[in-house]
Amino acid sequence: MTLSKRFEETGGATVSRRALVGVAGAAAATAMAGRAFAQTPATAPAGPAAPPSTVTTPPRDFGPNAPPNVYFTDPDILTVDPSFNALRQPNAPIQRLWTGALWAEGPAWNAQGRYLVWSDIPNNRQLRWLEDDGRVSVFRLPSNNSNGNTFDFQGRQLSCEHLTRRVVRYELDGSTTVLADSFNGKKLNSPNDAVPHPDGSYWFTDPPYGGQLYEGAPDGGGGPSNADSRLNPKLGQPPGIGTGRRELPTNCYRIDPSGRVDLVVSEDQVPDPNGLCFSPDYKTLYVASTGKGPGDTGPGGKGEVYAFTVGSDNKPSDRRLFSDFMVDGVKCGPDGLRCDVAGNVWVSSNAGRAVGYSGVTVWNPQGKLIGRIRLPEVCGNVCFGGPKRNRLFMAASQSLYAVYVNTQGAAPG
Numbered sequence: 001m002t003l004s005k006r007f008e009e010t011g012g013a014t015v016s017r018r019a020l021v022g023v024a025g026a027a028a029a030t031a032m033a034g035r036a037f038a039q040t041p042a043t044a045p046a047g048p049a050a051p052p053s054t055v056t057t058p059p060r061d062f063g064p065n066a067p068p069n070v071y072f073t074d075p076d077i078l079t080v081d082p083s084f085n086a087l088r089q090p091n092a093p094i095q096r097l098w099t100g101a102l103w104a105e106g107p108a109w110n111a112q113g114r115y116l117v118w119s120d121i122p123n124n125r126q127l128r129w130l131e132d133d134g135r136v137s138v139f140r141l142p143s144n145n146s147n148g149n150t151f152d153f154q155g156r157q158l159s160c161e162h163l164t165r166r167v168v169r170y171e172l173d174g175s176t177t178v179l180a181d182s183f184n185g186k187k188l189n190s191p192n193d194a195v196p197h198p199d200g201s202y203w204f205t206d207p208p209y210g211g212q213l214y215e216g217a218p219d220g221g222g223g224p225s226n227a228d229s230r231l232n233p234k235l236g237q238p239p240g241i242g243t244g245r246r247e248l249p250t251n252c253y254r255i256d257p258s259g260r261v262d263l264v265v266s267e268d269q270v271p272d273p274n275g276l277c278f279s280p281d282y283k284t285l286y287v288a289s290t291g292k293g294p295g296d297t298g299p300g301g302k303g304e305v306y307a308f309t310v311g312s313d314n315k316p317s318d319r320r321l322f323s324d325f326m327v328d329g330v331k332c333g334p335d336g337l338r339c340d341v342a343g344n345v346w347v348s349s350n351a352g353r354a355v356g357y358s359g360v361t362v363w364n365p366q367g368k369l370i371g372r373i374r375l376p377e378v379c380g381n382v383c384f385g386g387p388k389r390n391r392l393f394m395a396a397s398q399s400l401y402a403v404y405v406n407t408q409g410a411a412p413g
Contacts (some may be wrong), residue, residue: 052074054374055356061104062096062163062376062401069093071080074403076359076374084362084371088342089390092404094373098136103215104395105336106193108149108157108413109385116385119146120213121162123276129400131386132268136400145216147209148193148275148336148381151413158202158413160191162210163217163241167191167202180204180261190216193275193336193381195411197282200257201314203264205273207250207301208293219245225297246295252276252287254314269319271300275336275381278310279343279365281408285310286322292412303333305347307367310408322367330354332361336381336395340407344370346392348379360394375401384409 009261051068052060060069060076063281070093073107077094079085102122109116116129117139126146128139134307140146144161149155157170158179165188165306178200181188194204203220208218211225215238221229223245232378233242250272252265265287274290285308292300305323308316308324322345325332343365349372351357359375360382377397387409394401 005104011253014053015235018279029360053356054359054376059355059376062094062399064096068373074168076276077403078372078374079370080372081364081368081370083364085388087340087342087362087371087405087407089404091408094375094401094403096099096125097134097400097402099399101398101400102298103380104397105147105380105401106149106160106383107383107385107393107395108151109383109389109393109409110151110155110157111387111412112155114387116383117157118381118400119143119149119159121145121147124163126159127229127400145210145301147191147215148204149413150194150383152196153198153412154204155187155412158194158196160188160194160204162215163237165210165244167194167204179255179259180253183248183251183253183261183263187244189246189250191247192273195277196413197254197278199314202255203252203276203278203285204255205250205252205276205287206248206274207290208246209274210402211246211294217242219295224297238324250293250296262314264314264316267298270301270306271298272296274350275334277337278411279339283310283366284308285316286337286339288337288347290333290335303331305334305337305345323363323369325361327357327369327372328363330357332357334361335379336380336383338384339410340384340405341410342407343410344407346382346384348382348394348396350378350380352378359396360392373403383413 070088074093101120105119107118114131124142126140126143129136145163146159146161148160167179169177186233189206189208192205195338217233218226218231220243249267252273254264256261270289273287275288288305289301307322309318335348337347345363349360349361354375360373364372374394379396381395391404
C-alpha cells in the first residue's frame with residue numbers, strides 16, 4: 001500500500017507520522033519478502049533512490065559521519081524466507097560502533113554492567129564498549145590471546161585463552177579460576193568458544209587455531225604446528241610458554257559443576273569445532289566445524305554446522321548436518337553462533353573475498369536459511385545484548401557492528 005493510497009483511504013484526514021512509518025515499514029518488509037536472496041545491487045536503474053550497500057559501487061560508508069542509509073529497512077539485511085520479516089526491526093540500521101582491532105572475536109554482553117566485552121586476539125587484549133556513551137576502552141591487557149567470551153547465569157565472565165590453552169572464569173571478587181586446561185592429563189589445544197548450561201556446567205570447543213604466532217604460540221620444535229622447528233615460540237612470551245606440543249584431537253568438552261572435564265563431541269564427529277550454542281530448551285547443541293587448523297594432519301573442518309540431541313545424561317547423540325553453508329553457490333564458512341528465543345540460529349559468516357556474503361546468516365530450527373546480514377568485513381562471532389537483549393552485536397575482523405532486531409537472545413552473555 002502506498003502512502004498516497006493510505007491518505008485516500010483516510011478521506012484526507014491527517015495521518016500521524018507513526019502510522020505512516022508503520023505502513024511504509026510493512027510495505028518495505030513485504031517487498032523484501034518477494035526479493036530473491038541472490039546477490040543483487042541495492043541500486044535500481046529507475047524508480048526511487050536506494051541507499052548504498054556493501055555491494056554497490058562505491059560501497060556503503062559505515063563510518064560515523066556517513067550519510068543516511070536506511071529507508072525503513074536496511075539494504076544490507078536481506079529476507080530469504082518471508083518468516084524472517086518478523087525478526088527484522090524496521091528503521092534500524094546496521095551501525096559500525098568501533099574499528100581498530102586486528103581480529104575481533106568473542107563478543108559477550110554483561111547485563112548488569114550494560115557493556116559489551118570482546119577479544120582482539122592478535123593484540124592480546126579484551127575491549128569493552130559502554131552502552132551509555134559508546135566509549136571503547138581496553139578491558140584486559142594481556143588477555144592471553146583470549147578468543148571466545150561469555151557470561152554465565154551468575155554474571156561471571158568466562159574466557160577461552162589461546163596462549164595458555166585454558167578456560168578461565170573471572171569471579172565476582174576479582175579473582176580468576178582456571179576451569180579447564182587439560183583432559184586426561186594432556187594439555188588442551190586452544191579453547192575457542194564456551195557456553196553455560198543451567199545445570200551449572202560449561203561446554204567448550206578446543207580446535208588448534210591458537211597454535212600459531214598471530215593468535216597464540218606455535219608448538220615447541222617438532223610439534224604439529226612447528227614440525228620443522230623453524231619458529232621460536234618463546235620469543236615475546238612469559239616463562240613457560242612455547243615449550244608444549246599439541247597432544248589432543250580437536251574435541252568438544254563439558255566442564256561438570258564438580259570440576260570434572262568430560263569429552264562430549266569427538267573430532268571424528270565434528271573436526272575443528274569452533275562456535276557452539278544451545279537451543280532455547282537446551283535439548284539441541286549446535287557446533288560449527290570450521291576450516292583446517294595449524295598442525296592438523298587430517299582433512300580438518302569443511303565449513304559446516306552440526307546439530308546434536310542432548311539427553312538427560314548430558315550426552316549428545318543423533319548427530320546430523322544442520323547446514324553446509326552454501327549460499328547462492330558461495331561457500332560461507334561458519335564461526336560463532338547464537339540462538340534467539342524462537343530457536344533460530346544466527347551464525348557469523350566468513351566468505352573471504354566473496355563481497356556481500358560475509359556477515360551473518362540466519363537459519364530456522366529446521367536448518368533453512370531465512371535471512372542474511374551483509375557486512376563489509378568477515379564476521380567472526382555474534383551475540384545478543386542490550387537491556388532488552390534485542391540488539392545483535394557482530395565482531396567482524398577489525399570492527400564491531402550492531403543492529404536492533406525484533407527478537408531476543410535465548411541465553412545470557
